[in-house]
Amino acid sequence: MLLGGLAGEEFGEQVAASGAADVEVRGLSADSRRVEPGTVFFALSGSKADGSAYVAQAVEKGAVAVVASHALDATVPVVIVDHPRRFLALAAARLVGRQPKTMVAVTGTAGKTSVASFTRQIWAEAGQAAAQIGTTGVISPKRNDYGSLTTPDPLALHTLLGELADEGVTHAAMEASSHGLDQSRLDGVALSAAGFTNLGRDHMDYHPTMEDYMAAKMRLFDTLLPKGAPAVIFADDAWSDEAIRAANACGHEVRTVGRKGDFLSLKRVEHFRHKQVAEVHHGGDIYEVHIPLAGDFQIANALVSAGLAISTGVSPAVALKALEHLKGASGRLELVGQTKAGALAYVDYAHKPEALENVLTSVRPFTTGRVIVVFGCGGDRDKGKRPIMGEIASRLADITIVTDDNPRSEVPATIRSEIMAATPKGIEIGDRAQAIRAGVAMMSTGDTLIVAGKGHEEGQTVGAETHPFSDHQEVRKALEEFDR
Numbered sequence: 133m134l135l136g137g138l139a140g141e142e143f144g145e146q147v148a149a150s151g152a153a154d155v156e157v158r159g160l161s162a163d164s165r166r167v168e169p170g171t172v173f174f175a176l177s178g179s180k181a182d183g184s185a186y187v188a189q190a191v192e193k194g195a196v197a198v199v200a201s202h203a204l205d206a207t208v209p210v211v212i213v214d215h216p217r218r219f220l221a222l223a224a225a226r227l228v229g230r231q232p233k234t235m236v237a238v239t240g241t242a243g244k245t246s247v248a249s250f251t252r253q254i255w256a257e258a259g260q261a262a263a264q265i266g267t268t269g270v271i272s273p274k275r276n277d278y279g280s281l282t283t284p285d286p287l288a289l290h291t292l293l294g295e296l297a298d299e300g301v302t303h304a305a306m307e308a309s310s311h312g313l314d315q316s317r318l319d320g321v322a323l324s325a326a327g328f329t330n331l332g333r334d335h336m337d338y339h340p341t342m343e344d345y346m347a348a349k350m351r352l353f354d355t356l357l358p359k360g361a362p363a364v365i366f367a368d369d370a371w372s373d374e375a376i377r378a379a380n381a382c383g384h385e386v387r388t389v390g391r392k393g394d395f396l397s398l399k400r401v402e403h404f405r406h407k408q409v410a411e412v413h414h415g416g417d418i419y420e421v422h423i424p425l426a427g428d429f430q431i432a433n434a435l436v437s438a439g440l441a442i443s444t445g446v447s448p449a450v451a452l453k454a455l456e457h458l459k460g461a462s463g464r465l466e467l468v469g470q471t472k473a474g475a476l477a478y479v480d481y482a483h484k485p486e487a488l489e490n491v492l493t494s495v496r497p498f499t500t501g502r503v504i505v506v507f508g509c510g511g512d513r514d515k516g517k518r519p520i521m522g523e524i525a526s527r528l529a530d531i532t533i534v535t536d537d538n539p540r541s542e543v544p545a546t547i548r549s550e551i552m553a554a555t556p557k558g559i560e561i562g563d564r565a566q567a568i569r570a571g572v573a574m575m576s577t578g579d580t581l582i583v584a585g586k587g588h589e590e591g592q593t594v595g596a597e598t599h600p601f602s603d604h605q606e607v608r609k610a611l612e613e614f615d616r
């Protein structure tokens with residue numbers, strides 16, 4: 133394809149100005165190390181490096197043109213644009229040229245993986261070939277691939293979407309992380325609908341303020357979702373009104389769900405040990421909905437998912453009935469085992485304040501004994517959340533065990549001490565396997581154990597190395613050891 137053709141209307145003029153419109157393009161890359169002959173190199177300024185420094189290397193490896201945000205010295209044409217990351221995403225979409233026909237994206241601080249999974253499950257129940265893309269990887273009729281980024285970079289993303297389309301997948305739900313939105317990773321995806329769950333503290337190391345964080349999330353509505361398309365918004369969050377305002381301002385069809393929702397209105401919820409029954413009103417009809425998952429927050433996720441499924445053609449009756457068979461996403465308040473005396477052990481991915489608060493509150497109604505929590509905070513990530521999570525655990529759990537969770541380049545004991553400062557009665561056990569053993573050893577009748585922070589993860593990253601580690605396995609091992 134010619135670069136002029138990949139540029140589209142938005143970047144056509146700049147490409148023409150560079151004299152590169154007729155350059156034949158064989159591939160795109162933002163990494164000089166991966167450039168091959170015929171590639172267009174996008175020189176991106178990142179958090180660690182500046183791609184401009186690698187232009188010479190890219191050209192040496194065969195780059196036929198460079199896209200950058202400022203003038204550069206190069207022996208090939210240089211296209212100067214304001215937003216090279218957006219150009220990369222749109223060009224990747226055009227170069228691949230196909231994606232599952234119906235795609236939705238969901239954003240929010242918590243619940244994205246769950247909503248992507250539930251939406252896929254509802255579509256599948258409705259007979260569609262459906263996929264989900266996000267933190268836990270890619271799940272489709274033919275795949276169950278472990279993932280890394282929540283929102284893949286545009287080249288990986290569009291290659292994947294092309295493959296899914298070739299495999300016959302017609303429906304896909306993807307997670308839009310704030311990093312992904314801010315870095316235009318999904319700008320090239322054609323969306324049929326989009327969802328918002330909630331906003332809470334996270335990634336304050338990346339976004340300067342909560343308003344900036346919210347603005348990144350709202351790119352989903354103000355830049356990516358085509359005007360007039362359905363925006364499904366959870367109505368009961370502190371930031372819901374702001375999201376509704378933003379979606380309305382863009383001319384979308386706003387569909388709110390939740391207690392304050394008018395598209396799917398939640399009227400009543402009864403909590404049981406392993407399930408919840410909700411009364412939901414839609415378009416004048418009343419539905420009794422059985423959700424086989426614990427946790428109030430799963431109702432919110434289920435409603436956003438049903439809203440997205442209905443907005444993409446599933447009948448309301450089928451969508452709400454499908455909720456009866458939902459399986460939780462791996463490691464999201466997942467019941468991993470129980471003691472012979474019936475005390476429950478869960479693995480959960482809460483690694484940010486609101487999520488931890490929600491999870492600890494969610495298990496209280498069915499916990500007749502004590503709530504025991506084992507958790508830590510990641511290194512090289514928002515340090516401000518450490519004392520906040522410590523305070524939440526000491527307020528909402530009866531026993532708190534503070535341990536390590538991917539310390540990365542930081543000193544693990546320092547991370548723990550920042551959590552412990554707000555958890556005066558916390559027990560500190562750095563070794564995560566030992567911390568889980570200690571938690572399991574304490575369990576007696578009526579207690580609930582929550583091992584939080586890693587969810588589906590399969591490794592513990594210490595320094596630059598990731599060692600195999602699974603909360604699921606450690607919980608199971610400890611249950612075997614202590615509960616004979």
Ligand SMILES: CC(=O)N[C@H]1[C@@H](OP(=O)(O)OP(=O)(O)OC[C@H]2O[C@@H](n3ccc(=O)[nH]c3=O)[C@H](O)[C@@H]2O)O[C@H](CO)[C@@H](O)[C@@H]1O[C@H](C)C(=O)N[C@@H](C)C(=O)N[C@H](CCC(=O)O)C(=O)O
Binds near residue numbers: 177186312
């Ligand atoms: C902070 C961040 O988000 N970084 C992402 C970003 O990298 P970057 O552009 O900042 O990269 P950089 O290292 O500064 O390099 C700048 C440019 O120079 C290029 N380069 C560099 C070296 C070289 O020799 N040659 C060369 O061309 C790089 O390829 C890059 O294009 O763009 C890359 C490509 O899309 C991402 O892989 C990378 O994600 C890193 C690995 C990451 O850890 N991201 C996390 C924080 C993240 O994105 N998380 C979110 C949210 C999770 C959640 O919600 O909890 C996610 O979506 O997963």
Ligand SMILES: Nc1ncnc2c1ncn2[C@@H]1O[C@H](COP(=O)(O)OP(=O)(O)OP(=O)(O)O)[C@@H](O)[C@H]1O
Binds near residue numbers: 246247487
């Ligand atoms: N709607 C919700 N409201 C509050 N907390 C939630 C909600 N949904 C999930 N959680 C909590 O957040 C954790 C992560 O859930 P999930 O993976 O679905 O969210 P996510 O937005 O994909 O998170 P991440 O950005 O880390 O990938 C869960 O394990 C649970 O503790």
Ligand SMILES: N[C@H](CCC[C@H](N)C(=O)O)C(=O)O
Binds near residue numbers: 483510511
């Ligand atoms: N996507 C999140 C996951 C955090 C999970 C937690 N286990 C940690 O390592 O902090 C991040 O990279 O910030």
Ligand SMILES: [Mg+2]
Binds near residue numbers: 245266267268282
């Ligand atoms: Mg996720």
